[in-house]
Amino acid sequence: MRFLFKTSYEQDLRLAKHGGHVFWYSLLAVALVAAPWVAPEYWLAQLTFVLIYAIVGLGLMLLAGFTGLFSLGHAAFLGVGAYTQAVLTGMGWPFALSLACAAGLSAAVGVVVGLPALRVKGIYLGMATLSFGFIVEEVFARWESVTGGNSGKHLVPP
Structure with a gap:
């Protein structure tokens, strides 16, 4: 059972809030590392554009979201x-x-x-x-x- 309430400051600092998140983050990292050798060229190009725009979006979130x-x-x-x-x-x-x-x-x-x-x-x-x-x-x-x-x-x- 997972509680929605935070009981310590360490829980706020953790990237993976629950143990299951570590598995999914690890699976995503393995898939991204393996993509150049497994994915077809078209999907690799699309993934590249998605990741480039994700980085741009993170920059905008940092600027507008956190600093205002x-x-x-x-x-x-x-x-x-x-x-x-x-x-x-x-x-x-x-x-x-x-x-x-x-x-x-x-x-x-x-x-x-x-x-x-x-x-x-x-x-x-x-x-x-x-x-x-x-x-x-x-x-x-x-x-x-x-x-x-x-x-x-x-x-x-x-």
Whole structure:
């Protein structure tokens, strides 16, 4: 029998609230690790997009849910990381190294945008991050030699 009442602070900190959750979390982790070797290519591509958007959703939940801030610039950071990954992979860099560089550049852009944005709150933060998103979109559209312009970057699958 499971009680709905919490009796200690340790229960609040636990990821798995009950013993059965540990089994299901472990099964999910094993399925995600085994997916590249078991799943067909189509489903693997779909799973990749789902996990990318899940990470973006977690970032939005962290920003809006826990801190109460209003941001509209998440897609710009996703785009900076994606284009960095595409450009470096297209230049022949190893996947893991280009992924680390893409994450680092996206984080650096986040720091550059975030430091001035610390001074504004509410709708002004939303306007600042929305304008940053528009700026990044314009840069991606105009910088055709690197990003491919409005057509995007075409890469050959590995």
